[in-house]
Amino acid sequence: MPSSHSTRSQAFIARSTIQHVRLYAYRLPLLRQLQYSVKRMRVRHGFFIELEDAEGRRGLGEVSYLPGFHPQIGYQIRLELLLTLQMIHSGDINLFQRTSDMFPIHWKWKVPVSPLIRFALDQAFLHLLCQQHDTPLSHIWNGKPHLRIPTNALLNDLNEQAVFRCMTFREEGYPAIKIKVGRKPFRQEIRLLEDIRSALGDQIQLRLDANRRWELEAAIAFGKAVAPLNIEYIEEPLRDPRMVPQFYEATGIPVALDESIGEARDVEKMLLPGVQAIVFKPEFFGELSTTYQLIKRVQQRGIRPILSCSFYTGYTLATLVQLASAWIDDLSPQGLSTFLYFKQDILETSLRPRGGAFFLTEVIDHQYQVNRNMLTLIRSGI
Template sequence: MQSPLPGAANPSSKTHNGPNRKGLLVRLTSGAGSESWGEVAPLPGRSRESLEEAGAAVAKILPSLVGLDLAPSFQGWTAPNVLKGLPSSCQFGFEQAIFSLAAADESVPLSKWFREDSRGQVPINALLAGSKEEVLAQARERRREGYEAFKLKIDTTPVDQGTKLIEEVRSAIGADAELRLDANRAWDFDTAVQFLSRVEDQNIAYVEEPLADPVLLKRLGQATTVPIALDESIVEILEQSCSLEEYAFARAAILKPTLIGGMAVTLDLAERFVNIGVEPVITSCFETEVGHAGLVSLAAAISGSGWASGLDTLRFFDPGLSPAPSRAAYHVSLCEAPEISRLARIV
C-alpha cells in the first residue's frame, strides 16, 4: 500500500520521510469464514527494518500460518515459534490480523478479546503540526471540537520561539486542557533545563524524550518540575533488558507497537508500567485506518488508563486515499494454502 500524506503537515521532521506512508496489508481468513486485516508499515527513520526487509519476512512467514490454532481470548494465547523473532512492524501486523481473526471467530470486538472489561471509548490527544499560524489555528479548532489533550512537537524550535509558542498554545486551549510536548531528543542537558524552566508555569503534562543523551533523563527530572515521558528509550529498554523500575521517575511511557515488537509485547509492557506508576500512552506511527483500528483496541484494553492516547494521526492522510481492505498486499487463509498477490499501490 502507499497512502499519501499532505506535504504541509510534516508531523515529525525526524520520523516522517517523504509525502507517502508505505507498507503492507495482511488479510487472513479462518475455517469459520471470518476475515481480518493487519498492517505492516515500518516507520522511516525509526524502524530497525526497511519496507523491503519487512516484505521479505511477510512472504517467508505466510505459508507457516496455515492451520494455526486461534485462542478464544488473549489470556489463552501462546505465540508459536514461527511468530517469534520477526521484525517489529511484522510482529504488529501479523498479531493484529491473527488476534482480530480470533476475536471475529468468537464474535467479540478485538478490545474485548484482549480484556473483557476493556473501555468503550478511547480519548485521544490532538496532534498539532505545521507553522506557528497553523498550530494555533489547529489548537483553537480542536478545542472547539472537544479535545481535552494536545501534543506539540518542539524539536526544531529555538528556545525563545518555542517557549513563546507554548504560551500561545496554552492561551488557545485554555488553562484546564492537557498540554504535552515532544522534543525528539533534540537538546543537550543545559538547553533542556533552560527551555523547561521557562515553561514550568504552563502546566505541562510531560515532555517526551528531551535529551540527546537519555542516560541523563532521571537527572533532568530532578532539575525541572516538568514531568518526563519515555519514547525512543522504550526500544532501548527492551533491547538491553533493563529493569523498568529504573524508569519509575517518568510520568508516562509512549508505546508504539509498530516499533516495540507488536501487540502482545505492548500489552505486557503497559501493565508493567502501570504497576510502577508510569502511565502507558498507546501511540500511532502514522498507520492507516487498518493499523489504527488495532491501536484503538489496544488502548481500550489497558487497565486503569484514562489518559488520552496518541492516535490523532488519520487526519494527516489525504481524504479518500487511505487504503481500503480490498487493496491488500497479501492474502492467506488459515485453512488453505496461502495466496500471495502483488503489493497494492494506493494512488
C-alpha cells in the same frame, strides 16, 4: 475502570484453521506533508497480511514503516514479508493457542522475524479469532472495557498558525494537545508556546515531544523556560534518557518516554524518577502479548501507559482503541490522532473522535469495513 478477568481469554480458541495467507500493499495520500526526524513524507506506504479460515472469515494485520524511524526500509520489509508467507506454508512459523494465561495466542518462530511483522501476524489472527467468536477485540480480555477512549490532538509543526490550530482542537473537545518541539529556534518556540497557553487557558493539557533532540543543558534551559506554562510532560527531551532524573530535578517537569523504550527489556531500567508516562508503539515489541504485559507492569508502578503507533491506518487505529479500552485501567488521553494526516484511509468510514474521544461502539462497527480498492494484492499462499 476495566476489571480484568484472568480466565476470559482462555475461551477464545480458533474454530477453524488458517487456509489462506495473502499479502497486500497500500498507498495512501496525506492531507499535509509529514515531518519526522529529518524526513518528510506526503504519501504513506505499507502492507497488510491477511489470514483466512476455511469458512472465509478474514483477519488483517498491518505492516507500516517510516524510513529513518524503523530500522528496516521498504524493499527489506517487502522481502521479509514474502519470506514470512513461505515460512508459514513450510511450517517454520507455527501458531499455538494458549489456554493457561491471559493471552490467547502464541507464535513459534524457527527463524528470526522482525517485530513489525510479528505484530501484524498477531493483529491479523486476533481479528480472525474475534470474527470466529463474533466478539469484539476489546472483549477478549475484559467484559467491561472503557466505552469512551480519549485521545490527544497532534500538532506536528510549531509555526505561526499553531495558535489557530490549537484553538480549533479546543473547540473540537480534545482534552490534550501534543506539540512537537526542538525543530525551530529556541526563542521562537517559547514565544509560540506562550501564545498557545495564553489562548487556550488552563483547560487543556499540553504535551511536548522533543524526540531526543537535546543534551542535558539545553533540555534544562528549555524546561525552565516552559515551566510556567503548566506542561503535563515533555516526551523524550534528552539524547541520553539516563539523565531524566537530573532534568526532572532541575525543572520539575515530568517526562514521558517513547523511542528510549526500543525493546521490552529496556522498560524496567527506564522507570526512572521523573518518568510519568510511557508511550507504547506495539509494532516495536512484536507480539501483542509483550505490550500487554508491559502495560500491566508500568501500571503497577504508577506510571501511565499511552498507546500510539507510527502513522498506521485507521484499521490499526481501531485495533489500538480497542486494546486501550481493555488493557488500561485509568485512561488518560491516548496518542491516537495520526488520522489527522490521512487524506484517504483503508476503512470505508474513517475513524474520527467526537469531543476528543473515540467511542468503542463506533470503532467496533467500522473496524472491518475495509475498502479493498485501496489494497493491491502482491502474493497469495497456502
